[in-house]
Amino acid sequence: MNMPTFAEAHRAIEQGETSCEELVSSFLQRIDERNEELNALLTVDRDGALNHARYLDSQRERGNARPLSGLVLAVKDNICIRGQQVTAGSKMLANFSSLYDATVIERLREAGAIFIGKANCDEFGMGSSNETSHFGPVRHPHDTEFVPGGSSGGSATAVAAGFCHIALGSDTGGSIRQPSAFCGTVGLKPTYGRVSRSGLVAYASSLDTIGPMARSVEDIATVLNIIAGEDASDSTSAPVDVPDYLEALDVTVGDTVSGLRVGIPKEYFAEGIDPDIDRMVRAQVEALEDDGAVVHEVSLPHTEHGVATYYLLATAEASSNLARYDGIRYGHRASEEDTVEVLQEQRAELKEAKQEAERNGNAQRAERIATQLKDTNSTLDALYTRSRTEGFGEEVKRRIMLGTYVLSEGYYDKYYEKAQRVRTLIRHDFDRAFESCDVLIAPTTPTPPFRLGEKTDDPLSMYLSDVFTVPASLAGVPSLSVPIGRHPSEPNLPVGMQVIGRHFDESLLLQVGQAVERINEG
Numbered sequence: 440m441n442m443p444t445f446a447e448a449h450r451a452i453e454q455g456e457t458s459c460e461e462l463v464s465s466f467l468q469r470i471d472e473r474n475e476e477l478n479a480l481l482t483v484d485r486d487g488a489l490n491h492a493r494y495l496d497s498q499r500e501r502g503n504a505r506p507l508s509g510l511v512l513a514v515k516d517n518i519c520i521r522g523q524q525v526t527a528g529s530k531m532l533a534n535f536s537s538l539y540d541a542t543v544i545e546r547l548r549e550a551g552a553i554f555i556g557k558a559n560c561d562e563f564g565m566g567s568s569n570e571t572s573h574f575g576p577v578r579h580p581h582d583t584e585f586v587p588g589g590s591s592g593g594s595a596t597a598v599a600a601g602f603c604h605i606a607l608g609s610d611t612g613g614s615i616r617q618p619s620a621f622c623g624t625v626g627l628k629p630t631y632g633r634v635s636r637s638g639l640v641a642y643a644s645s646l647d648t649i650g651p652m653a654r655s656v657e658d659i660a661t662v663l664n665i666i667a668g669e670d671a672s673d674s675t676s677a678p679v680d681v682p683d684y685l686e687a688l689d690v691t692v693g694d695t696v697s698g699l700r701v702g703i704p705k706e707y708f709a710e711g712i713d714p715d716i717d718r719m720v721r722a723q724v725e726a727l728e729d730d731g732a733v734v735h736e737v738s739l740p741h742t743e744h745g746v747a748t749y750y751l752l753a754t755a756e757a758s759s760n761l762a763r764y765d766g767i768r769y770g771h772r773a774s775e776e777d778t779v780e781v782l783q784e785q786r787a788e789l790k791e792a793k794q795e796a797e798r799n800g801n802a803q804r805a806e807r808i809a810t811q812l813k814d815t816n817s818t819l820d821a822l823y824t825r826s827r828t829e830g831f832g833e834e835v836k837r838r839i840m841l842g843t844y845v846l847s848e849g850y851y852d853k854y855y856e857k858a859q860r861v862r863t864l865i866r867h868d869f870d871r872a873f874e875s876c877d878v879l880i881a882p883t884t885p886t887p888p889f890r891l892g893e894k895t896d897d898p899l900s901m902y903l904s905d906v907f908t909v910p911a912s913l914a915g916v917p918s919l920s921v922p923i924g925r926h927p928s929e930p931n932l933p934v935g936m937q938v939i940g941r942h943f944d945e946s947l948l949l950q951v952g953q954a955v956e957r958i959n960e961g
């Protein structure tokens with residue numbers, strides 16, 4: 440299916456060949472045809488999108504066209520749109536609706552964007568296959584036996600299946616880039632701080648980023664132009680000037696590539712990588728070399744520690760961020776009967792333990808348990824326990840436990856602090872590499888998409904699918920995944936390649952991404 444990009448649709452609107460309403464109607468039709476099977480969108484704002492489209496059309500007739508009118512977006516369901524659900528793929532937030540717009544939504548709305556629906560995702564962004572969603576897995580748009588990647592699998596699928604022009608995703612350790620690679624879309628994880636996180640459901644705050652996923656690099660630039668920039672409601676958003684990313688694309692491929700210093704990190708082409716992916720990425724690099732790029736191998740020596748470092752830091756931050764879901768201030772609340780039941784169970788267990796301690800003559804322990812027993816007089820703890828037990832899925836609980844463990848007394852230095860130090864080393868790896876090159880090129884994923892259920896019983900192998908994406912997240916540098924063709928052994932399944940750049944050098948990434956697009960078109 441060759442769906443028009445937003446840029447193409449926009450030109451058609453400007454020439455009077457189509458209208459915002461027509462565009463929305465055709466997306467709704469495709470959603471009706473395929474969303475049930477793919478499970479990419481959790482909600483479809485049919486009336487809202489159509490009404491907004493009609494409003495934008497009438498404004499255009501009066502000469503008040505907005506810069507992006509006609510841009511139809513799907514939004515990952517961990518980004519707030521006022522008055523709409525924001526579940527983050529969790530039962531915990533199944534009945535929660537946003538009281539305000541995320542900054543990215545506010546800015547896009549102002550520019551004339553239409554939000555067509557909320558996209559499914561792994562629960563709280565925790566996953567690489569979109570199978571941890573409380574609302575069921577998303578299926579790969581080109582072969583439903585396979586996963587679309589995660590955690591922004593619903594967003595990637597919505598773009599690839601033609602449910603919208605562009606989708607917003609979030610990326611903590613690969614969640615935009617990996618599903619983009621799997622589904623054949625372009626996906627940008629911007630520099631940390633480039634795009635406001637205000638209104639994004641927090642997972643690991645020092646790593647979380649919001650970014651666009653689209654059918655072309657040009658469309659990525661269009662959205663980045665609107666959403667990038669400092670924001671008073673996110674103190675980690677950077678006070679760095681925003682260039683015109685679309686204007687940056689007004690260069691010829693020759694100008695971009697001639698003399699471009701491309702670094703090939705040797706650790707990303709090591710054992711374990713799928714040989715076809717290795718070959719496909721190298722072929723792209725050769726094509727860039729033919730166009731004048733200067734290619735050389737570089738080393739990012741701490742790459743092998745990336746996954747371990749990421750999963751220590753991300754889970755530590757998650758355990759603290761997710762503490763807010765207590766069933767009282769936020770999220771799913773267990774019923775009174777269930778709470779009382781937990782309380783009774785807890786009390787029975789404690790009483791038994793106290794009796795045993797008394798029988799063994801362990802007075803100190805018996806006294807300690809007596810104090811605990813007094814504490815359980817309140818139903819509060821039981822309410823927390825029951826609400827969290829019911830509201831969180833298995834993967835989220837695994838991460839909260841791991842994160843709580845690495846932050847606990849006695850283990851903090853051994854794990855959390857050490858991981859912070861390794862994070863600095865990883866960042867230095869990139870700083871050093873960028874002394875001798877302008878961009879790094881590497882595969883986005885070590886393997887093509889895998890089958891549904893293939894890795895669900897093996898969390899470690901699932902975590903390892905992030906091996907090439909987490910280092911850039913830890914270093915905070917931007918990274919763009921671009922499609923480079925189909926996998927020879929699974930001809931329906933796309934392969935993606937990453938272009939990684941210096942902090943705030945998104946313009947160059949987009950230029951290189953566009954050069955890669957042109958190479959593959961021609």
Ligand SMILES: NC(=O)C[C@H](N)C(=O)O
Pocket residue numbers: 564565566567589590609610611612613614615753905
């Ligand atoms: N959120 C992400 O960026 C995806 C990563 N696989 C994780 O589970 O943490």
